[in-house]
Amino acid sequence: MKKLLAVLLASMMMLTACTKKNDSKPADDMGQDANTKVTLKVWASQDDQEMTQKMVDAFIEAHPEKQWDITLAVVGEPDAKTKYLEDPAVAADVFAFANDQLNDLVSAGALYKVTRNADDIKARNSAGSVGAASKDDQLYAYPMTADNGYFMFYDKSVFTEEDVLSLDVMLEKAAASNKKVLMDLSNGWYIASFFLGNGGKLSISPENTQACDFNNEKGVQAGEAIKNFAAHSAFTTGDDSVLVAGFENGEIAAAVTGTWNAEKIQTALKDNYAATKLPSYTTTDGLVQLSSFAGYKQLGINSQTKFPVEAMDLADWLTNEQNQVLRFETKGYGPSNLNASQSDAVQANVALAALALQSQFAVSQNDVLGSYWGPAEAFGAAMEAKDYSKTVQELLDEMVAQITAAK
Amino acid sequence: MIKSMKAKRTIGNAFIYVILTLLSIVWVFPVAWLVMQSFRKEGSAFTPYFIPKQWTFDNYINLLTDTSKFNFPRWFGNTLVVAIASCILTTVLVLLTAYAFSRLRFKMRRPMMNVILILGMFPGFMSMIAIYHILKAINLTQSLVSLVLVYSGGAAMGYYIAKGFFDTIPYAIDEAAMIDGATKNQVFWKIILPMSKPIVIYTILTSFLTPWVDFIFVSVIMKDNYDKYTVALGLFQMISRENVQKYFTQFCAGAVLIAIPITLLFIKMQKYYVSGVTAGGAKG
Amino acid sequence: MKLQSFFKKLSDAVSGFFAACANYFVHFKKGDIITKISYFIMGFGCFCRKQVVKGLAYLAIQLGYIYFMITSGVYYISMLSTLGTMQQGEVWDEALQIYRIQTGHNSMLLLLFGVFSIFLTILFIAFYFMSVSRAYKNQLLMEQGKHINSFKDDVRDLLDSKYHITVLSIPVILTVAFTILPLIFMILMAFTNFDQTHQPPGNLFTWIGTSNFSKILYQNPRWSSTFFKLLFWTIIWAFFATFLNYILGIMLAIMINKKGIRIKSFWRTIFVTTIAIPQFVSLLLMSRMLLDNGALNNLLLNLGIIKEAIPFLTNPNVAKVTVIIVNLWVGIPYTMLITSGILMNIPEDLYEASRIDGATPVKQFFAITLPYMLHVTTPYLITQFVGNINNFNVIFLLTGGGPQSLNLYQAGETDLLVTWLYKLTTQEQNYALASTIGIVIFMLLSSISLITYNMTSAVKEEDTFS
Structure with a gap:
């Protein structure tokens, strides 16, 4: 019986037309001889296409020993996981993604372990970015940028450098000059800064569910602070487009966001443009520095690729020092490469300097699972809507219960 | 007596004019806003005011000429091709199905109609993954052909209105023709179809619209193949987080460009649409 | 009233089914050699009795089905009970310094193509019975010296008395492929544990019965x-x-x-x-x-x-x-x-x-x-x-x-x-x-x-x- 099945299986393999659809052929023809053409696809966000193409061209030039056929396709970092899981077999061989997707991608078996040249990669990138690309101390991706976090932009004409250390002072000053401080509290990404700053922890349990302690005493302090912030007359909320419009028409004097809005805000504020770490908020126990999520972008190697070695070489190249510098120069992306980030130009960049300042308080986003975002948003939404039908403690208990709920 | 009736009617009509005018304003308002946004010079995505401070044609010009990032003309062409192909295929399928259920009597008729009725009740996008892999198995993904198949594949299930229309055509006409020796095939093409202009146009119109507005199916099927996108999905890319600030006004311009041909088509074909759906809808 | 007629229809259908099964054996016994052969080679009874095109069509269906089953159908149907056993693995390759990934089974595709294979099988069985009964009917017509429909006659029927078959076949095929097949696939998915932790390509998922339903209705x-x-x-x-x-x-x-x-x-x-x-x-x-x-x-x-x-x-x-x-x-x-x-x-x-x-x-x-x-x-x-x-x-x-x-x-x-x-x-x-x-x-x-x-x-x- 087994023999029969084996024969059937073998004959099935031979029929390319029929086996094509499940692509179950193991990747054993790893093009070692120079004549096979190496076909690779790279996913990069639309804004980065031109730049990535240049890097790829340079890579092909530097490796004339093989025949390359490298294509680019548009899938932005935020969508990479979703697009990948729709059909791994047609996903890119090398793809860019944000580090909060790493855990899911690894548990879905989507990524090759990074083992070639691993020591060099670990040595040349910042510890935070390497940690964000690792799970259980195993490197799974190539750190590419270190700027996917948030900090604060402000208007120098409204706040002094002293003011921006304290959220309370900022709110008072802003209210006095009839301006607003924007933070998107109905968003789990931003709201976490209050909890994490006050010692809250997000981690992954052994059962691969989210563990969260935002409803303990410290968490309630943070929750109360959020409540007070949202109730303040100088508070406002909104997404990126509201934020940018607010700076443009002068309604907003300070906002929590990231480097992707730096250019727009700089244009709007002109000489009054400034950025720094997040401020501190006041609890009954004293001042608490707001934390944040440190976000990184990285390149992963599709576990279904036919050319893993070549894909790794390409990813290595795309994230080396030279190309991280190029990324910064073309797009202003903050490098994860240590040498690149120490360059004068990077140090002089206002937004990246603020991000670096904030990074000492930042927490990696790797340990955040999908179940966190909805309930956290719901808590923030209740605070923004000033819905006080339940106490902060009750709301946080429910939030944590939903976040940690087993599947 | 008659005079007061007349006066009453005039007052009544005046009242209706007022209501209609108010309603029209409410309905046209978002449309007008869209058009104004498409001419707005201030680049950002969001303005807390309605009327642009500065006006420009650049949004349209850029949309049509700067194709390096968003190839709007190409996407428009793709959509047009898909729309024409799928509306032809859909129309043929729908009319034939409707004809079969309206005019022909066979054993499986009622069971099939019931099955079709309940099939429409499962949330459509749940089946997308399966459809994608079926298309992949026959090597059709990321092509316009597969899109046509997806839009027309389930189309026959929307036969109700057309069947209702055919039901209103007296069966005696068929009988007379068949006595003269016409086959059922001939009856359909030579007698029923020429009498069914309104429902044909209704079906063409509704099926022509689908490719212009769908953004979910096309994204699952085309994935990262930008060249094969349709306008709806293409426009959707313009309002992703990284693009919305820069491209929102172009997005509005694109939306206006889609709306213009559809509006003209609707205005032109309105008469048929109404009479088609009237006769068909009355019986469902 | 309605209920009664429903049960009557049901019992009619059941008895009809048993009658058809009985006929299958009776006809085999009564059939001549051509009819008997066409129990094994589809379309033989048509081919030998003036319906060349129809006979060849049946034969093509049979050959196509056998080919499909050998190349992939049997495999997919056999995998349906487990939805895959081989998980994606990796082996250290010293020369290249990488963990080579060995592709495992993809439960989702196994489920989908398993359903597809069963669909084809049902379709094939339907055709098989059609061809068998056609063969026997042709035999009877031959014996009674009556006219057997030629290809031309069949085409004429398809445009007239059997017009519904002509008209509905394409919509039915498309509906089955794009609506019914995906629908059954989705329905079956509800009886599996296909979630974030059981996701292709790295993981397998499998059948877990109706626990999803009890969870959603009362348990959770x-x-x-x-x-x-x-x-x-x-x-x-x-x-x-x-x-x-x-x-x-x-x-x-x-x-x-x-x-x-x-x-x-x-x-x-x-x-x-x-x-x-x-x-x-x-x-x-x-x-x-x-x-x-x-x-x-x-x-x-x-x-x-x-x-x-x-x-x-x-x-x-x-x-x-x-x-x-x-x-x-x-x-x-x-x-x-x-x-x-x-x-x-x-x-x-x-x-x-x-x-x-x-x-x-x-x-x-x-x-x-x-x-x-x-x-x-x-x-x-x-x-x-x-x-x-x-x-x-x-x-x-x-x-x-x-x-x-x-x-x-x-x-x-x-x-x-x-x-x-x-x-x-x-x-x-x-x-x-x-x-x-x-x-x-x-x-x-x-x-x-x-x-x-x-x-x-x-x-x-x-x-x-x-």
């Missing part, structure tokens, strides 16, 4: 309370979205069609314009406009009509009203177009008579217009209701289900079941749970509408002419 309080809350809101939404649109749309149509109202086509065109703008554009614009600090609130504040911004989309109750009202904007033009023709069909003398009795226009509307319209358009209303229960676009584009709420599990206050289900698949990759919800909605809707639909007069009267 968080899921079930969210499910029932959302179900309640979904029904409220569908009710308003259907009937409010319907009644107001009719009123609009009446106003435009009223005698003495000029430039009718102008009014109609204005409302139709909004249909021409794709929903994803108009609804996204609306959601921007309705923000707390959006253009509409600013306008109202500046005009002094309101003192504080209206939380159109951020307050749970206001948001629910907002989505229903915005949906009126979307839906009324359609209803207006669809009903205006039917309105003109209402006999004028009905109105005349009531006018003489002194009825006001409002009374006329509820006493004459509405009952008439309801009578005529019940099927339309049912489809609308069902469509609104599954109305993904309006909610998804306008509010995204928001505002998020802690009273619900991973859902927002305006989420319909269908948008919740979408969130579960895209954010949590919990396909099993999503399919389970899909099935529950499906069963609910189909039973309600099947009953209503078959009871409506429009359907009952329909068969009278034949």
Whole structure:
């Protein structure tokens, strides 16, 4: 019986037309001889296409020993996981993604372990970015940028450098000059800064569910602070487009966001443009520095690729020092490469300097699972809507219960 | 007596004019806003005011000429091709199905109609993954052909209105023709179809619209193949987080460009649409 | 009455089936050598008896099926019971310094193609029985010296007495491929543990029975309370979205069609314009406009009509009203177009008579217009209701289900079941749970509408002419 099945299986393999659809052929023809053409696809966000193409061209030039056929396709970092899981077999061989997707991608078996040249990669990138690309101390991706976090932009004409250390002072000053401080509290990404700053922890349990302690005493302090912030007359909320419009028409004097809005805000504020770490908020126990999520972008190697070695070489190249510098120069992306980030130009960049300042308080986003975002948003939404039908403690208990709920 | 009736009617009509005018304003308002946004010079995505401070044609010009990032003309062409192909295929399928259920009597008729009725009740996008892999198995993904198949594949299930229309055509006409020796095939093409202009146009119109507005199916099927996108999905890319600030006004311009041909088509074909759906809808 | 006839039909079907089975063996015994051979080689009985094309077609079907089964069908069907056993693995390759990944089974594809293979098998069996019975019938016709249909005759039949086969075959094939097959695939998924931790390509998923159903209906309080809350809101939404649109749309149509109202086509065109703008554009614009600090609130504040911004989309109750009202904007033009023709069909003398009795226009509307319209358009209303229960676009584009709420599990206050289900698949990759919800909605809707639909007069009267 087994023999029969084996024969059937073998004959099935031979029929390319029929086996094509499940692509179950193991990747054993790893093009070692120079004549096979190496076909690779790279996913990069639309804004980065031109730049990535240049890097790829340079890579092909530097490796004339093989025949390359490298294509680019548009899938932005935020969508990479979703697009990948729709059909791994047609996903890119090398793809860019944000580090909060790493855990899911690894548990879905989507990524090759990074083992070639691993020591060099670990040595040349910042510890935070390497940690964000690792799970259980195993490197799974190539750190590419270190700027996917948030900090604060402000208007120098409204706040002094002293003011921006304290959220309370900022709110008072802003209210006095009839301006607003924007933070998107109905968003789990931003709201976490209050909890994490006050010692809250997000981690992954052994059962691969989210563990969260935002409803303990410290968490309630943070929750109360959020409540007070949202109730303040100088508070406002909104997404990126509201934020940018607010700076443009002068309604907003300070906002929590990231480097992707730096250019727009700089244009709007002109000489009054400034950025720094997040401020501190006041609890009954004293001042608490707001934390944040440190976000990184990285390149992963599709576990279904036919050319893993070549894909790794390409990813290595795309994230080396030279190309991280190029990324910064073309797009202003903050490098994860240590040498690149120490360059004068990077140090002089206002937004990246603020991000670096904030990074000492930042927490990696790797340990955040999908179940966190909805309930956290719901808590923030209740605070923004000033819905006080339940106490902060009750709301946080429910939030944590939903976040940690087993599947 | 008659005079007061007349006066009453005039007052009544005046009242209706007022209501209609108010309603029209409410309905046209978002449309007008869209058009104004498409001419707005201030680049950002969001303005807390309605009327642009500065006006420009650049949004349209850029949309049509700067194709390096968003190839709007190409996407428009793709959509047009898909729309024409799928509306032809859909129309043929729908009319034939409707004809079969309206005019022909066979054993499986009622069971099939019931099955079709309940099939429409499962949330459509749940089946997308399966459809994608079926298309992949026959090597059709990321092509316009597969899109046509997806839009027309389930189309026959929307036969109700057309069947209702055919039901209103007296069966005696068929009988007379068949006595003269016409086959059922001939009856359909030579007698029923020429009498069914309104429902044909209704079906063409509704099926022509689908490719212009769908953004979910096309994204699952085309994935990262930008060249094969349709306008709806293409426009959707313009309002992703990284693009919305820069491209929102172009997005509005694109939306206006889609709306213009559809509006003209609707205005032109309105008469048929109404009479088609009237006769068909009355019986469902 | 209905039930009785249903059981009669059922018993007829069962006895018919057994009769067919019995015939299968009886015919084999009675059959001559050609008929007997055609039990093993499909189409032989046709080929030898003047139906060359038909015989070859049957043979092609048989060969094609055997080829498919050997190349992949047997494999897929055999994998259905486990949905894959070989998980993706890795082996250290010292020379290349990498862990080589060894592709494992993909449970999802195994399930899909397993279902597909079974479909083909059923289809093949149907063809097989057709060919066998054809062979025996041909034998009888031959013995009795009667005419056997030639290929030409068959074609003629297909264009006339069997026209329904010609006409319906393509729609049926397409519907099976693009609707029924995916549907069964999704239904089966509800009985598996396909979620984030059992996801291809790295992991396998397998059958777990009906535990997803018990979880959603009672076992997991968080899921079930969210499910029932959302179900309640979904029904409220569908009710308003259907009937409010319907009644107001009719009123609009009446106003435009009223005698003495000029430039009718102008009014109609204005409302139709909004249909021409794709929903994803108009609804996204609306959601921007309705923000707390959006253009509409600013306008109202500046005009002094309101003192504080209206939380159109951020307050749970206001948001629910907002989505229903915005949906009126979307839906009324359609209803207006669809009903205006039917309105003109209402006999004028009905109105005349009531006018003489002194009825006001409002009374006329509820006493004459509405009952008439309801009578005529019940099927339309049912489809609308069902469509609104599954109305993904309006909610998804306008509010995204928001505002998020802690009273619900991973859902927002305006989420319909269908948008919740979408969130579960895209954010949590919990396909099993999503399919389970899909099935529950499906069963609910189909039973309600099947009953209503078959009871409506429009359907009952329909068969009278034949």
